[in-house]
Amino acid sequence: MAPRIVDNHTTDSYRVNVIGTDSPVLAVLCGDKHPPDMHSIEQAAEVRYTGADGLAGALAGADALFVYDFLSTAVPGAWHAADRLRWLHIASAGVDPVLFPGLVDSDVVLTNSRGVFDDSIAEYVLGVILTFAKGIARSLDLQRENRWLHRESERIQGKRAIVVGTGPIGRSIARLLRAAGLRVSGAGRRAREDDPDFGTVHASGTLAGHLPEFDYVVAVAPLTEQTKGMFDAAAFAAMKPSARFVNVGRGELVVTGDLVTALRDGQLAGAALDVFETEPLPTDSPLWTMSEVLVSPHMSGDFVGWRNTLVEVFADNFQRWREGQPLRNVVDKSLGYVPSAP
Template identity: 65%
Template sequence: MPSQPVVVVLHDGRLPPGAGLAPLRGRAEIRYADETELARALRDADVLFAYHFLSGAVPGAWHAAGSVRWLHVAAAGVDPFLTPAVRDSDVTVTNSRGVFEEPIAEYVLGQVLALAKDLPRSVRLQQEHRWEHRESERIAGSSALVVGTGPIGRAIARLLRAGGIRVRGAGRRARTDDPDFGTVCAPTDLPAELARADWVVAAAPLTDTTRGMFDADAFAAMRPGARFVNVGRGELVRTDHLVEALRRGSLAGAALDVVDPEPLPAGHPLWDLPGVLITPHHSGDVVGWREELVRLFAENFDLWRQGLPLRNVVDKSLGYVPGS
């Protein structure tokens, strides 16, 4: 390894040169590159810091990454970067686990409360200067199924439990002694678990197994009046099937921070369906989150330079950090 390793920072135009990477100054050559500059910047580079975590530029530029040994993604989900070439390479992939868990859990609790208390309608009535009394729901005593038992799913479970909601999980293997979920069901038992829940929260990573898992059958399995919250990936859901379930009324509502396609086109039916709350993929983006992402990378860089085990190493065959 050269005395000054080359670190390429793939940015989205919102990371000023030098911002947050002061700890690396003098210890690495830092190259800032947008998507059009990535291939050129990757030549003879040692590290790629994918600060632009939604970028689709890596497949087209990876041919120039022959010397890259470590790819760090500034997100929990790494699916846009796990191309066949990256999977088959010796490159170590790490993610940003530890930054987004609590903010996303707060978002889910906030959306559950917004739907239960009918806050969107209250806002509309206020804008119309209308005083219209109505009843709302209590969340205490209701039930939730969190699909995805990694760190984000666990943070969601803990916060929903604090609100008095009975929480179960759905993961890769069944168990009854989980510290955060109590009971976790296996994939084969998912339809029965969906039928038990008032709130279904999608927080699973996007893999070949989970892509499109929320389809017509899954929505049909949910109990009448259930609500669906997606903070995982839009591609977990068959969007046309979700639209149909909402139109039929088999789902009472949905809160969607991620959608497919993304961004959602202006004329898409999801915008106007009753009981649907849409946010622009920002559930984890709290004040200071960008600085936290850079700080996490800088800490991992110190470990990498010392030859020590890196934090948050992704199993490229699974698509996420094992044990999460």
């Protein structure tokens, strides 16, 4: 039967009731932006859409939680109400907003949306590298001033890049940069040679010793206790002054004050930043006005139609979950990400 929407008379939640006694209860944390294309799921479950304030009420008696608002930090505070939860899916590749001790220590299965943003983020990284090399930002500034100022640009052919983070997004970045003519290496948990995408992969613990070799340093590592703050004053000091730093991973990978100092002191030639320790980036941050710094508002992966694709990934796993099949993108909660093959 068709579902019926029942208004709970709150400003932050409503539920879709499905006729049938065997229907699972699904809580969806979505805030004001409800996920699109949920009709098939609403036909098969009691769906409770909620904002942060109503999450605890929506979790009571829920079998599964879809964290569509992947930037929300509301789940830990409402976790006490999760009395029947078996599965949590987050609409992002990063899982740090929901990777708190209560979830880690529970039997709740955690899945993510790995694979949705890989190619889009790779295109962003290539785009900012070309922007730096070809002086595109400077050209736009001069155009606004009606100034004709001839300049020479750099080649990217043969330049060296290291991608810190060897998961699917890192691999997509490596493949695209390699196709564009850059010489690419990786940094990950385990050192190895002859990787199909990176060639040489350095162990993250030895990264500082290799940073002086690279023209572009691309951060895409997941946020864990081991990676938090890994790009600090020592890391920036190890890079050559002509290097550019790109962060499309997590803002907390970087000690922002150390990055600002390194840029001001000429230890780096530039930075392209899509993620920040504090989001939105405060209006008084010096990063906004520093030359050779490109700021984007956490959008490197957000292509036209990405919200629909996120729901498609969840819907596929929801069907698998209903049928007792293995779920895709199961996160190892002790690691903080979906393990990849060596």
